[in-house]
Structure formats: structure tokens, C-alpha cells
Amino acid sequence: MDDNFDPEAVARQLQNKVEERRAQGELPADLEESLSRHFRRIVEHKRRFGVPAPLRLDPAVSRLQELLARFDRAIQFDPSGVNVESNVPGGKVFHRAVTKVVKRPVGGVFDQVANALSIVLEMLEMLTRAVDQMDGHLRKQVDSRLSLALDRLSDFDKDVSNGDLHLLRRRLEALEAAEARRVPFDALDLPLELAERLRANEPWGAHSTQIVEMIRRSAPVLDLRAGSGELVRVLIEDGVDAAGAEGDGSLASLAQSSHLPIDHATPLDAIFSRADASLGAVVGRGTLDRVTHADVHYFARVLSMKMRGGGIGLFAGFLPEALESWAPAVADPAFERPKSPEVVAEILLNADFSEVSVRLERGWYLLTAIR
Amino acid sequence: MKALHQILVGASPGDAITSSALLLRAALRGYGESEVFAWFVHPDLEHEILPAQLFEAWIEARREEPVVILHASIGAPELIESILARPGSIVLVYHNMSPPDDVEHFDRQRAENLREGRRELERICSRVQLVVADSTFNAKELEELGYPDVRVMPLPFDPTALSRATSDPEMTNRLETEIAGPLLLFVGQLMPHKRIDWLIQAFHCLVTFSIPNAHLLIVGEDRLPGFRDVLQQYLDELNLGNARIITGVTDAELATIYRKADAFITLSEHEGFCVPVLEAMTFGLPVTARAVGAVPETMAGAGLLLPQRAGPCEAAEFMRAMLDDDEVREGLKVKGARRIRSFIERDHPARMAGEIAEYFQA
Numbered sequence: 151m152d153d154n155f156d157p158e159a160v161a162r163q164l165q166n167k168v169e170e171r172r173a174q175g176e177l178p179a180d181l182e183e184s185l186s187r188h189f190r191r192i193v194e195h196k197r198r199f200g201v202p203a204p205l206r207l208d209p210a211v212s213r214l215q216e217l218l219a220r221f222d223r224a225i226q227f228d229p230s231g232v233n234v235e236s237n238v239p240g241g242k243v244f245h246r247a248v249t250k251v252v253k254r255p256v257g258g259v260f261d262q263v264a265n266a267l268s269i270v271l272e273m274l275e276m277l278t279r280a281v282d283q284m285d286g287h288l289r290k291q292v293d294s295r296l297s298l299a300l301d302r303l304s305d306f307d308k309d310v311s312n313g314d315l316h317l318l319r320r321r322l323e324a325l326e327a328a329e330a331r332r333v334p335f336d337a338l339d340l341p342l343e344l345a346e347r348l349r350a351n352e353p354w355g356a357h358s359t360q361i362v363e364m365i366r367r368s369a370p371v372l373d374l375r376a377g378s379g380e381l382v383r384v385l386i387e388d389g390v391d392a393a394g395a396e397g398d399g400s401l402a403s404l405a406q407s408s409h410l411p412i413d414h415a416t417p418l419d420a421i422f423s424r425a426d427a428s429l430g431a432v433v434g435r436g437t438l439d440r441v442t443h444a445d446v447h448y449f450a451r452v453l454s455m456k457m458r459g460g461g462i463g464l465f466a467g468f469l470p471e472a473l474e475s476w477a478p479a480v481a482d483p484a485f486e487r488p489k490s491p492e493v494v495a496e497i498l499l500n501a502d503f504s505e506v507s508v509r510l511e512r513g514w515y516l517l518t519a520i521r
Numbered sequence: 522m523k524a525l526h527q528i529l530v531g532a533s534p535g536d537a538i539t540s541s542a543l544l545l546r547a548a549l550r551g552y553g554e555s556e557v558f559a560w561f562v563h564p565d566l567e568h569e570i571l572p573a574q575l576f577e578a579w580i581e582a583r584r585e586e587p588v589v590i591l592h593a594s595i596g597a598p599e600l601i602e603s604i605l606a607r608p609g610s611i612v613l614v615y616h617n618m619s620p621p622d623d624v625e626h627f628d629r630q631r632a633e634n635l636r637e638g639r640r641e642l643e644r645i646c647s648r649v650q651l652v653v654a655d656s657t658f659n660a661k662e663l664e665e666l667g668y669p670d671v672r673v674m675p676l677p678f679d680p681t682a683l684s685r686a687t688s689d690p691e692m693t694n695r696l697e698t699e700i701a702g703p704l705l706l707f708v709g710q711l712m713p714h715k716r717i718d719w720l721i722q723a724f725h726c727l728v729t730f731s732i733p734n735a736h737l738l739i740v741g742e743d744r745l746p747g748f749r750d751v752l753q754q755y756l757d758e759l760n761l762g763n764a765r766i767i768t769g770v771t772d773a774e775l776a777t778i779y780r781k782a783d784a785f786i787t788l789s790e791h792e793g794f795c796v797p798v799l800e801a802m803t804f805g806l807p808v809t810a811r812a813v814g815a816v817p818e819t820m821a822g823a824g825l826l827l828p829q830r831a832g833p834c835e836a837a838e839f840m841r842a843m844l845d846d847d848e849v850r851e852g853l854k855v856k857g858a859r860r861i862r863s864f865i866e867r868d869h870p871a872r873m874a875g876e877i878a879e880y881f882q883a
Contacts, residue, residue: 155852182832185722197626
């Protein structure tokens with residue numbers, strides 16, 4: 151080894167190798183000069199002022215930092231920046247309905263967008279730091295990483311145009327078109343029996359005696375979707391402290407005209423207005439199963455909070471496969487297809503209910519849960 | 522035989538000239554009385570080195586004019602005046618002087634001392650009987666100043682002395698903790714002519730284009746106020762977290778560092794001898810140095826010589842080869858070991874002492 155090893159020959163080979171790399175453009179042309187200039191700047195500053203040189207900021211770098219700050223604010227996704235105006239009749243109401251329909255998928259998309267943007271933000275911060283310190287010799291490194299980042303963002307842009315976000319946009323357009331064709335669903339335009347049926351009130355009628363027996367000793371009772379007030383009336387006539395809420399103004403008015411304590415309110419508003427641990431029983435037909443996936447967990451937690459320990463919850467609904475589950479969707483594009491009772495049971499258990507049981511009937515179910 | 526006393530400007534532990542003077546003293550004592558005096562003496566060496574300020578009194582007490590062996594490496598007007606005031610013989614041992622221009626930016630007094638040192642060389646020329654340079658490069662500088670018959674004798678230096686030092690446990694732990702990759706080492710004073718800026722540039726190229734996890738230790742005495750700060754800022758601005766500057770190390774700490782290192786490199790542009798090159802070879806490290814000053818003769822073909830005009834990319838390629846290429850590593854190790862054996866066998870302290878003694882006996 152010693153006799154054959156020639157350091158001079160090795161040194162020549164190594165120099166030639168560098169020359170080859172230079173010729174192939176692997177090494178930046180101004181690398182050495184910019185490195186030397188960089189050091190001279192530090193030395194000169196120290197010599198003149200006796201203190202370390204500050205980092206030199208190019209105007210472009212300053213501008214980049216401003217943009218970064220704007221970007222930082224932009225990814226906060228302020229709800230006030232979302233347009234809720236509409237050219238079609240119904241305006242905000244329609245948008246609210248659309249929001250319900252697309253809330254979950256849009257939420258998922260925004261989660262991903264927010265995640266991606268936070269990474270982009272961090273990436274830009276790091277690039278900015280690199281640019282802060284950039285002299286010519288750093289350019290190649292920063293360039294390559296910047297190109298990579300831009301490639302990724304370009305791919306993302308294609309995904310937005312061609313992928314899921316595009317489909318979502320199409321769906322929104324279709325919904326808007328449907329909204330334009332929508333015939334407002336007015337319960338009073340239908341025979342009362344059908345209107346009640348579409349609100350899944352049938353179980354109460356067929357089993358009202360049995361249900362009243364289950365909840366009469368758990369007063370006060372709140373019927374979350376009271377309709378025309380049939381169940382509340384039965385309970386009150388039986389001496390039970392009961393009240394109700396109905397989201398449909400026509401039905402609520404009808405109930406109120408019969409002097410029944412039925413408020414015009416959504417189920418969630420009705421339950422939320424009650425004091426904590428104040429309710430002994432809550433009944434709901436087409437309530438938990440009709441709110442969106444995003445809301446149902448919140449709804450169940452509020453229920454749990456407002457009911458006292460040992461209170462009983464009775465929830466009835468059509469099975470997802472029942473014809474009645476689909477009927478309202480014909481007229482209402484914002485209609486939330488019912489969830490299966492197993493899903494509702496699981497949600498209640500997660501919200502601190504116990505002894506959840508489900509009784510299946512033909513086309514509908516009755517779910518009992520103890521707080 | 523007349524007494525043969527050496528005089529240095531400064532004496533400090535780990536300093537190559539001080540170590541050489543002590544080795545030479547041991548050899549000179551074979552011919553007669555010999556002491557080492559220095560104008561500035563580090564407290565740790567007060568038991569070994571006498572203060573040059575007492576030289577006059579020392580001579581007066583002995584009533585015999587000695588031969589003064591003056592080690593020249595920087596200007597010291599008072600010291601030179603006192604030597605010139607005496608009638609005795611003078612031997613000049615020239616170790617070279619750092620170029621003053623770049624020093625000017627950081628320490629004007631030191632730059633002036635270096636300029637003064639060169640002027641002193643001219644002033645004492647006519648009084649010097651014997652002139653010794655520890656490299657042909659240094660001899661050439663003296664000849665240009667008008668010195669005739671300059672003898673070249675390698676530095677009386679024991680390259681194995683450091684390798685006998687035991688490892689320092691704290692430094693061992695620190696290196697084990699902080700170094701996770703191949704380690705390059707530079708040892709030398711933190712002075713502009715050592716071109717540590719080039720070294721940093723080369724290291725930047727190495728980690729950017731070849732070995733991202735490489736480490737660099739810059740070990741040496743912090744001689745100029747503010748220069749270390751400048752180097753550290755350069756490292757910081759280049760984001761070279763794997764490069765560190767360590768100053769004020771003991772022999773045990775330095776030996777520990779040499780043992781941990783994988784290769785040695787210096788890109789100094791002015792070297793009168795370059796002791797660390799031989800130390801590194803003693804520790805079995807492959808060595809690269811810029812082919813300037815006395816470096817080629819000190820290396821004696823046992824290391825990679827980087828051409829004077831080579832830039833940081835070339836230096837980085839040499840670094841890579843020393844760290845990455847087994848054939849190069851092994852070849853350099855073998856060459857280095859042979860170079861050290863040869864250097865030791867020549868027993869330079871004895872040869873220099875013999876030449877000086879014989880000159881004055883004759």
C-alpha cells in the first residue's frame with residue numbers, strides 16, 4: 151500500500167474530479183467568490199464598528215416577510231370572510247341549509263387545508279430564514295428546496311381543480327340549482343296526519359300509553375319535536391309536568407292555539423335553554439337521528455348536561471331504510487337522512503348515558519337511555 | 522565551553538517554540554550550562570523558564586559572557602536592545618513571523634510587533650554569528666533580509682510528546698456527546714493567516730455537497746481580540762452547527778481531540794514549519810495541508826498537498842477523500858507513520874544542539 155500510494159497523484163485526481171463537477175454545473179459558479187465576499191463583509195464590519203455585523207436584508211426578503219405576515223392572517227379562516235348572500239330566493243336560509251348538508255365534508259376539507267397551509271407557513275418561514283442568511287453560495291441550496299416546494303404546491307393546485315374540492319364545488323352548484331326548484335315544505339299544506347307521520351310522530355300515537363307510563367314519574371318532561379302537541383297534551387292530561395318545542399312554525403302555532411306549552415324552537419335551542427340537570431325526561435322523534443353528524447355529538451352532550459342523573463331519554467325515529475326516511479328529501483334538499491339506531495345509541499353512550507336499549511319495530515325504532 | 526542560553530519573547534504551555542527550546546536546552550546541557558529565558562513567561566512555566574528581565578543580573582553573577590540563542594518569532598524591542606547591548610555571541614533561530622497585514626484589523630499593537638520583529642531581524646543581522654532556520658522557507662526569508670550562510674535544521678520538536686498524554690475524561694465525554702459523524706480537525710492559532718475562513722468555506726462545501734453529517738473542530742489559541750467572534754459569526758451565518766471552535770485546551774484535552782478525530786486539515790497560507798501536521802500524523806490521522814511556506818518540507822510527501830490556488834471546493838474534495846475513501850485514508854496513515862519515524866530517528870534537538878556547540882567550540 152505504502153509503496154504504491156502516491157499522495158501527489160491522489161491530489162491531482164481529486165482536483166480533476168472537482169473540475170468535472172464544475173463543468174457539469176454541480177457546483178455554483180459564484181460559490182467561492184460569494185463565500186469570500188460574505189466573510190469580508192463580517193470582517194469589515196467588525197473592523198469598522200467593533201461589533202458583529204447585522205444580518206443583511208434584501209428588499210425582496212423584507213417583502214417576503216410582509217407577505218408571510220399576511221399569509222399568517224389569511225389562514226385564520228375568519229367566518230366573516232365567507233359569502234352568505236345569494237341571488238336565489240331564500241338567500242341566507244338556503245345557505246344555512248346548504249351549510250348543514252356540506253358541513254361535515256367541508257369541515258374535513260378545511261381541516262386538511264388548514265393542516266397543509268400551516269405546513270406551507272412553516273416551510274416559508276424556514277425558507278425566509280434561509281434567504282435571510284443567503285449569500286450567493288446558499289442560492290443553489292435554497293433554489294432547489296424552493297423548486298421542490300413550488301412543485302408540491304402546483305400538484306396541490308391540480309388536486310383542487312380536478313379532485314375532491316372540485317367535486318364538492320359541483321355538489322354545491324347542484325344544491326343551489328335544487329334550492330331554486332325547491333317547494334317550501336309547509337306542514338299545513340299537507341293533511342295533519344301526513345305531516346305528523348313525516349315527523350315520525352307515529353310511534354307516540356301507537357304506543358302513547360306505554361310511553362306515558364315510562365316517563366310520568368320522571369317529570370319534568372320535554373318533548374323536543376312536539377309537532378302539534380299530541381304527546382304533551384296526553385302527559386298534561388295525566389297530570390305530568392310536560393312541555394315541548396317544535397321547529398315548524400305552523401305546527402307550533404297549531405299547538406299553541408290549543409293552549410299547549412309548545413315553543414317554536416329547534417330541538418337544540420329548546421334543550422339548550424333549560425337549566426343544567428333540570429330535566430327528568432326528554433323525548434324526541436326524529437331529533438338525534440336527524441341532526442348532522444357534526445352536531446349530533448354536541449347535541450347528545452348538551453342533553454346529558456341538561457338532564458338529571460337517573461333521567462330517561464326516549465328517542466324514536468324511522469329506520470334509515472324506511473320509505474319515510476327518504477320522503478322529506480324529495481321536497482327538502484337540506485334534509486338529513488336518518489342515522490341508524492345503533493349509531494345514535496353509540497353516541498348517547500359516549501355522552502354519559504347508560505342502559506341504552508333499542509326496540510325495533512317495523513320501519514321505526516324506539517331507543518331508551520338512562521342518564 | 523561557554524554557556525548556551527536561549528531567549529524567547531514569550532513562553533507558554535503547548536507553544537511549539539517553547540517546547541522546542543526546552544528540548545534544545547536538554548540537548549545543550551550535554552555541552553555546558555544552558556537555561557531558557559523569556560520576556561513573557563506563563564505562570565505554569567515559571568519553574569522551567571527564567572524571566573528575560575533578569576538575564577543581565579544572571580550574567581553579571583557568573584562573570585562569563587554566554588552565547589545567546591535568540592528565538593525570533595515576533596518583535597520585542599526591549600529584549601532586542603538588551604541583547605544588542607551585550608558583547609557576546611548571538612545565534613539566531615528563526616521560526617518565521619506571522620504576516621502583519623490581516624492582524625491589523627484586530628490588533629494594531631500585535632501587527633506593529635510583527636513589523637517590528639522584521640525590522641529587528643535586519644538590525645541584528647550584523648551581530649549574529651550563526652543563523653539557523655527551521656525550514657528552507659524560513660531560510661529563504663532570512664536570505665532576503667541579507668543573512669548569509671543560513672543553516673536549515675528542522676525544529677527540535679518531539680511529535681510523540683502529545684501522544685503520551687492521557688485522555689481527558691471531560692473532553693472525551695463532550696466529544697462522545699456532541700460529535701455524531703466523521704470529524705475533521707484543525708489545530709493552530711486563531712490568526713488570519715491560518716485562513717480558518719477558507720477552512721470554514723471548505724467545510725460548508727463538504728456538508729452541502731458530500732457529507733452532511735461531518736463535523737469540524739477548530740482548536741487553537743485565541744490570539745487576536747475579536748477574531749474568534751468573527752469566525753463564530755461566519756459559522757453561524759452559514760448554519761454550520763457541526764463546526765465548533767475550542768480554545769485554551771490542555772495537552773490532555775488536545776490529545777483527546779486528536780484521538781477522536783478522523784482527519785486533519787489546515788489551509789494556512791503562511792507556515793514556517795507547521796507542528797500540528799506532524800502531531801496529527803503521530804495520532805495516525807490522514808493529513809491535508811495547503812502547499813505553502815514550509816508545509817511541503819514538513820509533510821515530506823506524507824500527506825495531501827492542496828495547491829496554493831485551490832478553492833474551498835477542492836479543499837472539500839480533499840476532506841471527503843480523507844473521510845470517505847479507505848484507500849486514501851490507509852495510504853496517508855502509513856505514509857504519516859513513516860514520516861514520524863523518520864523525523865524521530867533524526868533526533869533534531871541533538872543535531873541542532875551539536876551544530877551550535879561545535880560552531881562555538883571551533
